[in-house]
Amino acid sequence: MLQQARHKNANMPRCAFLLLCFVALASTAGERLVYPLHSKGEDPEAYVVELLQLALRRSGGDYQLEPSLEPMPQSRAQLSLERNDGRVHVMWTMTTREREADLLPIRIPIYKGLISWRVFLVRADQRDLLADVTRREQLEALRMGQRHDWPDTAILRANGLNVVTTPGYESLFRMLDAGRFELFPREVVVAWDEQRRAEADGLHLAVDEHLVLHYPTAFYFFTSRQRPELAAAIQRGLEAAIADGGFERLFQRYHGKTLRRARMDKRQVIELDNPDLPEETPIDREALWYRPLAPK
CATH class of the missing domain: 3.40.190.10 (Periplasmic binding protein-like II)
Structure with a gap:
């Protein structure tokens, strides 16, 4: 019995040390941010996830980005953000007047307008x-x-x-x-x-x-209207990535080859109206938009 007690006491400092290490690691993990998984299998929106990770790194904050456990329709993700229920913290989608009224947009077009x-x-x-x-x-x-x-x-x-x-x-x-x-x-x-x-x-x-x-529109990141500090952090990170060229390098790495393959200047353009384009869309900020066709 005495030998067992001594063995138990000898292990107590090690257990305490491991517990302290676990607490330290947990405290440095950053705030958990969940985005809605688009679909199972190969991620068709890997570029957007990497852009968001880049923005969060450049934001000055400490965040841990992860997808929802199962694919989530846009409508359900939007409802989660409207309620600020913690199931989703950020999403990306095409802007509309209704969405900008219900959610908080970060008005930097993710695809530089190519959406x-x-x-x-x-x-x-x-x-x-x-x-x-x-x-x-x-x-x-x-x-x-x-x-x-x-x-x-x-x-x-x-x-x-x-x-x-x-x-x-x-x-x-x-x-x-x-x-x-x-x-x-x-x-x-x-x-x-x-x-x-x-x-x-x-x-x-x-x-x-x-x-x-x-048709004129933009894809934005959106947060809950109750998370203005998160929207501001994403905005800071995107602006920093624009300023140092990181945004453009990522965009070209993912899409440069595809844009050359698309041969946009050889296609017949069919123009459509977008009656739901918000007036606040920053159309006049040239640095935010890719222009696939030269002005005629």
């Missing part, structure tokens, strides 16, 4: 479907796929276009392959990666080479 330029995914056996299209009215007879809670859905419908919706992101690619609609407009910066993933899943899709849709 405004959309090319089409089509079935591989219909890759020339749009070869002769030059006007918006010619698109009205074709069906376009969108997720039900994407702001693009309202924009496309406001311009007289026929939109088929579904709650699931992955299901849109299967629906296009099955002929449930003819066109899936996608951001120029993600279309080819999405086509590659769809092909790996056994789907037969192609990126149209003829048209590009354009």
Whole structure:
């Protein structure tokens, strides 16, 4: 018994030391920030996550960024931020008047405005479907796929276009392959990666080479209106990354090759109106926007 007691007492300082180390590590881990996971498998928004990590590092704060445990629709992520319930702390999405009223926007366009330029995914056996299209009215007879809670859905419908919706992101690619609609407009910066993933899943899709849709808008980071200090931190970090060129280097690393491949200057541009563009959008701040087409 005496020997056991001595052995127990000898181990107590080591246990205390390990406990202190654990507390020290926990105290330096930073504030936990959860963002809504887009989908399972390969992350189609890896660029945005890395940009947010860059901004948080440059913010002067101490944060630990992590995704939600399961994929989360935009509508549910937005509701979480509106309630400030702690399930989600930051999200990114296209801006609208309603979103800017309900959430706190950081008005620096994540994709430098390229979210405004959309090319089409089509079935591989219909890759020339749009070869002769030059006007918006010619698109009205074709069906376009969108997720039900994407702001693009309202924009496309406001311009007289026929939109088929579904709650699931992955299901849109299967629906296009099955002929449930003819066109899936996608951001120029993600279309080819999405086509590659769809092909790996056994789907037969192609990126149209003829048209590009354009409507003015921006993708922003958003926080709860009850977290102005977090929004300010992200703003500081993004501004610092713009000033030292880190934002541009990251943008070019992810998207430079795709933009060259897109050959935007060779495409027919179809202009659409965006009736839901907030007046506060910083259109006149040239440094924030990528201009894919030279002024004519």
